[in-house]
Amino acid sequence: MSEFLLLPPAIPMIVGGFLLPFLPKRMRSGAFLLFPLYSLLIVWTLPEGTHAIVPFLQFELVLISADKLSRLFGIIFCLTALTGGVYAYHLDDRAQQGAALIYGGSALGVTFAGDLLTLFIFWEIMAISSTYLVWAQRTVESEKSGLRYLLVHLFGGSALLAGILLHLQTSGSLAIGQLASDTAPSSMLMLVGVGLNAAIPPLHAWLSDAYPRATVTGAVFMSAFTTKSAVYLLARMFPGGEILTLLGVIMALYGVVYAVLANDIREILAYHIISQVGYMVAGVGIGTELALNGTAAHAYSHILYKSLLFMGAGAVLHTTGKSKLTELGGLARAMPLTLWLYMIGAFSISGFPFFNGFISKSMVVSAAGEAHIEWAYLLLTLASVGTFLHTGLKLPYFTWFGESRGLQPSPVPINMHIGMAVVAFFCTMYGIAPGLLYEFLPFDVAYEPYTISHLVEATQILLFTFVAFWMLRGKLAGEPLIALDTDWFYRRPAALSRRLIVTTTDRLFSFVEEKALKLAHSLAHAARNPLNLFRFSTSAPLEDYDPDKERWPLGVFVGAVLACIVIFAGLSLFR
Template structure:
């Protein structure tokens, strides 16, 4: 019988122990820690398992329910598969950061109080930034700085909301907020929405993820945004404002994927789009919708990891990442292309793949709850998903114009990890009951109905025909698309000149004045000494000292 330990602790202990393992064994040992955490997730009974009283508050670092077990399962599972994908990596810092990052996600997932949640939240922010910096390029360095500053700002919003909530309730317990309940609720929501990449707070994601390491991007695609979905489902279910915001996310990500040229940037924008489905489902708030949000988060982590793995193989073997630099080497990477397309079919909602059985639950929940406009727009967003992730990206990456690229052989472990994730995408698509059976609420939903299959087929066929006719116009362009990060990219230098520069000029002026005064005083002392000040009468010195003491006494009395 396994001990009742927080699963996060297993990964954090792994991050501390990994440097003690012989260097050549570290990549193989890495997946063992998330594997042990996965076993622990399923061994833990439901309920409050760890609690402690601290400074008059009850802390609950380990509380298990069906929702947390589902998210804990996929978080640890992707840790194992990501570890297999990274078996060729000999970077202990990157491996430790990935374990810390996954542990932070698990700490949030199983937290029963705000303090435990906030601890995991901040560990995630720092560890994920380390995965961006681990690329060790000037672009990654700058993107990592922007990333950590944005997330520390989001953490500050979350902490401010927590402080107001504790002041109002006297408790740290995680309890759902009533819609529009208080300033505390709105601040917490703002902090969580930033991590969920809700526009206009989203630009950190397509800025940082394409610049992370090839293996680190797999973990980045899994944890931060989906942890936020879990917190939204726990605290903000039924908030109507989330429905239009989620729909905006779903469409916004698709539109910006049109403009992206970097293959991982396209995938990053589609993270925003797919998380939009989950956010809208949380806003709907019915049991069916929350099941849909949880199921789609589970499916999304699998197929998005597979897509980032495929993109990583391209970058690893060619050294290129832009559509305008790629093309014409599909025959040399048949296996990678085939495995990538399984992920592409999954995210596009093809029957027999896991995206079909999870996305359909959300669309159905929107229709059954009377949100017809949201339902139609979410279906429209799925057209864009297939258009760009399922057609544009693979066509211009591996097919299209032959640029004479001869890719290096891909490490076998990378392809093995892709194959394992692809198998799971198919498994859950063929046998949806395996996923439906572990969702938070009992559900008798049937995705494979004739109307649903017919509707899906029509959408996919129409999208493919449209792409084929317009494929030359959809080719990537070697340009940068302006997003909301333009505001702080351009605003930061201005603020630096006006604020930081202004303050520095004031301090420099004060410093110069002090130096001139000190030099003048020293010169005056030397002059007085030269004239024989040391021979001045003792009475004059005593009188001056008494005068100073009297002034000090007067000032002290005035202050009192």
């Protein structure tokens, strides 16, 4: 293997991200595609095992650790950076294009990191570079939301680092692998850090807060990297952690409930990321080989169809400037191609047979069944009802059909449709030929998604979900309201803490400053003219000491001398 291809897969994309802003506009979007392609080539040809070991302080950083699981995630991360690059081809924003590449590269860095320190470094680069994809939208809302996003992720990063250091202290090892104990303080801290990125409630609110406010193209990248790299780590470090089954099922339903209430189309999709990642987290919790395969497969499928859905919603926002259901409607005639490509993503996420959601979601659900965790089986199936209801029915119905609001969308850039078409092709390809995905899964487990009972189950559920939707669709129209989520706990007290920490301190400082200046002022005057200290009228202007003005008349001294003489003379008389 040549050294040329033994580069850490993260390097081409991160270096590319720093080079890109210096390229002229007409080359930049084309060059964007080359870097993920190069990374993909590396990921594809990387031999299994650890490579590129660099000494750092007294540690050894392992920059490349490749096995089946990391290769699977690596391939899909590169592929999404590539299709996202096509979708964003029309973009002319140096910093945003660079940030997107660095972000994708750092996700690859996390995936192939062979030790916890390397992992942490890429983890933080990921948080910072992705924040820029929110800020690049350049609205007041996105500026504030991006800052919250960054702060929350820095908190998660600190928890992860604390966990890593504690783990290093107790075990003496920086290796990434299944943790000996899920309940040790170091494991709990790492779970908080990783779980935050996986958007496990109550640590999930950054996602539904920031993704709807990110740029049209930025949200496509964000939907792929952060949560799925966290899922990858959960599968590495916490397989079979029972709490994760419960958390995953809660997540899957939590997203569904909030998607009913959401009005912004990208917020609906964001809540369904949480819901879908719930399946993967539950799969990690179940922990059997089938379940872990299901988690990996579902992450792969999910990245494809979720980026397609965000591309569709982004195209609507890009061409109409609107993203709220209450402001959208009747766009089917104006953008039929966008609608159909979006619907391929919607069929996939909903688990329609012959689309890629079906072949991966059913693995996780079947794994719950085979492990006899029946409540998880039923609740995950219920969540998939909700998925079809929102992503497949509510969102397209009220965006492309429903009441027309007279919107005149501008034409969709051709590159957006090409990007969507490529992803849509993959969604159907893996749905029709699941073997193409299964051969890359970490464990060799025979699994057949297209059994009669699976098909009957999916058909009946989807059909009757549709019937219920059609009957109740009047209740589902968007409402111009927001739904409180756990970000309330840091957004609401923000005003109070600002008053306590910023405003109060500010006032105290300016009060002290003002008093000190006044004191200095009067002291200066006193020094120049001590007589001013005895002046009681504050209205008269303070004057400098003038010996001619302040000197007493000569008669006062003569009188005083005379008075002394008189007093002493008098005293001597009476002795």
